Amino acid sequence: MNEFKQLSWQGLWKNNPALVQLLGLCPLLAVTATVTNGLGLGLATTLVLIGSNATVSIIRNLVPNEIRIPIFVMIIAAFVTVVQLLMNAYTYELYQALGIFIPLIVTNCAIIGRAEAYASKNPIGYAAFDGLMMGLGFTVVLVLLGAMRELLGYGTLFDGANLLLGDWASSLKVTIFTTDSPFLLAILPPGAFLGMGLLIAAKNLLDKRFESMFAAKQEAKVVQRARVTAET
Structure with a gap:
């Protein structure tokens, strides 16, 4: 359970692929003009991450070390093709x-990076969950950036949600x-670029505040222990 908590913390916040590693910036910056575009690309990337991580984990002991990267890229390309066909159909x-x-999800460094750094060294359950958390972390940034740009640019939110969720989602549009x-x-x-910079700055600010709060709590505990020791 501790491992799953750590993977969640790493993927969603501490080691977020977009805000910390700054990976996949090309599609992130290019398609996030609306929430729908960001959510669509994020979900597609998440599915590829889960599938590729799980597959790499399964075959990790069968792939020769010398050709592991080309094999990983082929696996990622296969899952991207599946996602592409599904989106083309539905x-x-x-x-x-x-x-x-x-x-171009095939070339996303976050995907090949997780396959090499984590999935190739861990069991399938952990590898798939790592892909899920990294994908969700990436998707959250895509949606937030898309929301900022759509709101400031068009004055709307969730415009075109029906393209992803069906006709019923047309009612989700907020003007x-x-x-x-x-x-x-x-x-x-x-x-x-400006929106991405603001998101990174906000994360860094929150990190500093959390660190200062944690340091203050630790200092208070040390002082309390010193008082108890002195009284005894």
């Missing part, structure tokens, strides 16, 4: 919107304000 309009960035022309800085690549 979410075609979203698949068209994401375009080349679905097949915060209306505008005749979108705020271009938010929806173009410069806005993506």
Whole structure:
């Protein structure tokens, strides 16, 4: 159980592939103009991470060390192809919107990095869970960045959710304000860089506050122990 908690903490916060490792920035910055695009790419990446991690873990003792990287890439490419075919069949309009960035999941360094650093050295249960947590951590950043850019650029949230979730999801669209022309800085690549920088800065600020709070608690415990020792 402690291992699963550690994997959750690493993937969602401490070693987040987007905010800490800064991996997969090309698709992250390119497609997150809306929440729907970010969520779609995030879920696709998560499925590939889970599948590739589990498969690499299963064959980890069968693959010669000299050719492990090409084998891992082929496994990742196979799962990306499966996800691509599924999206083409069931979410075609979203698949068209994401375009080349679905097949480019193959080149995401976060996926090959987890396959090499963790999945190839651990049992399938841990490897699959690691893929899930890393994928969710990546997806959360995609959704947050997409929400920031969509809100500032278009004044809406969850526009086009029906492309991913079906016709019923059209009712999820929230209009915060209306505008005749979108705020271009938010929806173009410069806005993506600015938004990503703000998210990284916010995480670093929270980390520092948590560290200072933890240090203060530890200092209080030391003082309390010293008082008890002195009284006895």
